[in-house]
Amino acid sequence: MELREYFATHGEEENVVAARHAALRNWNERLKFCSACGVALPPVNEDTTECIRECPICHTQHFPRIEPCIIVVVEREGKILLARHRQRNTDIYACIAGFVEAGESIEHAVRREVREETGLEITNIRYRGSQSWPFPDQLMLGFTADYASGEINLQKEEIIDARFFSRDDLPKHPRPGSISYQLIHGLI
Ligand SMILES: [Zn+2]
Incomplete structure (x- = not known):
């Protein structure tokens, strides 16, 4: 189902989960490298509620853009x-x-x-x-x-x-x- 239609037909809690999933997927697609040291960042699990990615080399913590x-x-x-x-x-x-x-x-x-x-x-x-x-x-x-x-x-x-x-x-x-x-x- 298209996400805008999903928003129209579901309640707040379901919409939070769906919106977070989409946001994390977009984040994985857009943030590929640590902005502090430049190494490749592993993707975050798109189903997680722990919205954080830590650089494996310099340990900078990255959070999704809002x-x-x-x-x-x-x-x-x-x-x-x-x-x-x-x-x-x-x-x-x-x-x-x-x-x-x-x-x-x-x-x-x-x-x-x-x-x-x-x-x-x-x-x-x-x-x-x-x-x-x-x-x-x-x-x-x-x-x-x-x-x-x-x-x-x-x-x-x-x-x-x-x-x-x-x-x-x-x-x-x-x-x-x-x-x-x-x-x-x-x-x-
Ligand atoms: Zn780094």
């Missing part, structure tokens, strides 16, 4: 902001999202991503929930926020279109099983 990402639905007068992303090359409208950058707080990342992608300023940022998203190693941190000011001014390299939609009249959007779906439908 990349924090923010995902946010901006609300304005009962409508929500969704955007079509150029690189995904589909007709799907999704939430504004992006990686937390070095040195940044999560709230700063939320404000920055909305500003960069759409030109809008937001306020009243509220945490809603999170989801492990091992494609390959993201931890999605979900928020809602209120529109504060500005006109939509697209970041053209990344965004094809961004608009406020009524929840009663949504465009094609991410499927169940993603935190994006839950935010879009106001389920969290």
Whole structure:
């Protein structure tokens, strides 16, 4: 079964196991050598809950990467902001999202991503929930926020279109099983 569908049809404990398995498989594929001394690292057992690999030569301990990402639905007068992303090359409208950058707080990342992608300023940022998203190693941190000011001014390299939609009249959007779906439908 495709992992996104699995997430949509299983409970939290099962999803943690499935997400960890996928994350460890991705980690084995991406980390082949010790970053301290350069020797080959043995792979971790993908079924383990001991998420650690120790270098056989220099004994540096390596842990799986977890990349924090923010995902946010901006609300304005009962409508929500969704955007079509150029690189995904589909007709799907999704939430504004992006990686937390070095040195940044999560709230700063939320404000920055909305500003960069759409030109809008937001306020009243509220945490809603999170989801492990091992494609390959993201931890999605979900928020809602209120529109504060500005006109939509697209970041053209990344965004094809961004608009406020009524929840009663949504465009094609991410499927169940993603935190994006839950935010879009106001389920969290
Ligand atoms: Zn080493």
